[in-house]
Amino acid sequence: DGGITQSPKYLFRKEGQNVTLSCEQNLNHDAMYWYRQDPGQGLRLIYYSQIVNDFQKGDIAEGYSVSREKKESFPLTVTSAQKNPTAFYLCASSYQGRTEAFFGQGTRLTVV
Amino acid sequence: AQSVTQLDSHVSVSEGTPVLLRCNYSSSYSPSLFWYVQHPNKGLQLLLKYTSAATLVKGINGFEAEFKKSETSFHLTKPSAHMSDAAEYFCVVSADNYGQNFVFGPGTRLSALP
Numbered sequence: 001d002g003g004i005t006q007s008p009k010y011l012f013r014k015e016g017q018n019v020t021l022s023c024e025q026n027l028n029h030d031a032m033y034w035y036r037q038d039p040g041q042g043l044r045l046i047y048y049s050q051i052v053n054d055f056q057k058g059d060i061a062e063g064y065s066v067s068r069e070k071k072e073s074f075p076l077t078v079t080s081a082q083k084n085p086t087a088f089y090l091c092a093s094s095y096q097g098r099t100e101a102f103f104g105q106g107t108r109l110t111v112v
Numbered sequence: 113a114q115s116v117t118q119l120d121s122h123v124s125v126s127e128g129t130p131v132l133l134r135c136n137y138s139s140s141y142s143p144s145l146f147w148y149v150q151h152p153n154k155g156l157q158l159l160l161k162y163t164s165a166a167t168l169v170k171g172i173n174g175f176e177a178e179f180k181k182s183e184t185s186f187h188l189t190k191p192s193a194h195m196s197d198a199a200e201y202f203c204v205v206s207a208d209n210y211g212q213n214f215v216f217g218p219g220t221r222l223s224a225l226p
Contacts, residue, residue, distance in 0.1 A: 006155075033214070042202065042216040043156075090155055099163075100146055101214060103155035 002027045006091050006104035012112050013078070013085065021076045021107045023091035030096050032074040036060060037088040037106075046089075049074055050096065078109060086111050114139045114205045116217035124223040131190040133220045135177075135203035138184065145186045146204040147177055150219075156202065162186060173197070193224045 004025045013019045025032065031050050035043040045058030049068040063082025068074055074093075078085045088108050092101040119134040137143060144163045148156040160171025167179040177188045186203060203217040 004155075040219075042218045045214075088153075092156075099144075100158050100161050103148075103157070105155045106153065108153065 004091060004093055004102055004104035006089075006107050008107060009105065011107055011109045013109060014112060016080045018077055018079050019109065021078070021089055021091075021109070023074045023076065023104060024072055025074075025091075025093045025102075026072060027093055027102060028071070029093035029102070030071070031094045032068070033092045033094075033101065034058075034064070034066065034074070034076045035090045035092065037090060043090065046076065085109055114143065114213055114215045116203050116205050116215050118201075118203055118217035118220050120220050121218070122221045122223070124225060125193045126225050127195055128192050131188070131193045131197065131222065133188040133201050133203075133222065135186045135188065135217060136184055137186060137203070137205045139205055144206045145177075145179060146206070147171065147175070147186075147188050148202045148204060150200045150202065152199075159188070159201075193222075195224045195226060198222055198224045 007022045033048040034046040037043050044060050046064050047055050047058055047066045049055035052068055052071050055066050055068050063079055065077045088106050090106050091104045094101040115138040117136045146161045147159040149159050150156045159175050160169045162169050162179045170176045175190050177186050179186050200219045200221050202219050206214050
């Protein structure tokens with residue numbers, strides 16, 4: 001079945017550590033996105049990529065980094081510079097153009 | 113610039129009664145509009161979309177929405193609520209050909225009481 005797979009579902013990070021969240025899609029979509037969701041709030045865009053080897057900052061990119069070496073993969077690294085990383089992270093992908101985005105099941109990151 | 117307003121942060125209905133979730137948008141261009149549903153600790157699932165075809169759009173699970181340009185609205189309705197409809201609902205606007213301008217509303221939490 002085609003879709004987007006995020007892993008792990010739950011992730012715990014110690015203060016000062018970097019962690020990487022995985023996002024893989026087999027929908028042959030060109031565009032991929034990372035969003036952050038905090039309780040009771042909507043989604044905020046962290047990074048997006050329209051094509052392999054290219055990505056753009058979203059509204060809240062500070063403290064995060066991404067790579068897009070393959071069309072299918074768009075991993076997100078939460079660095080120690082991100083002061084408040086505890087949140088629910090959602091990855092999405094879409095075709096180019098004003099079509100809908102498809103979402104993964106999310107990763108819940110908690111700082112311990 | 114695009115923006116989305118969801119007028120109610122929480123809507124509570126009785127099972128079997130109609131559902132109305134309100135969404136107003138602002139866009140400099142002819143927008144595409146979407147409604148997504150999110151159950152707790154899950155990703156977002158597309159309910160329906162408007163992309164400049166028919167103004168009355170039917171989606172999954174009995175939901176539908178009507179695009180009204182004059183009112184800049186895209187309200188989500190369902191004739192009869194079911195307990196399984198309890199979830200968070202997001203209205204989304206996209207007015208950019210590359211999709212990086214998906215703009216999400218703050219969400220409306222729907223409770224369906226027995």
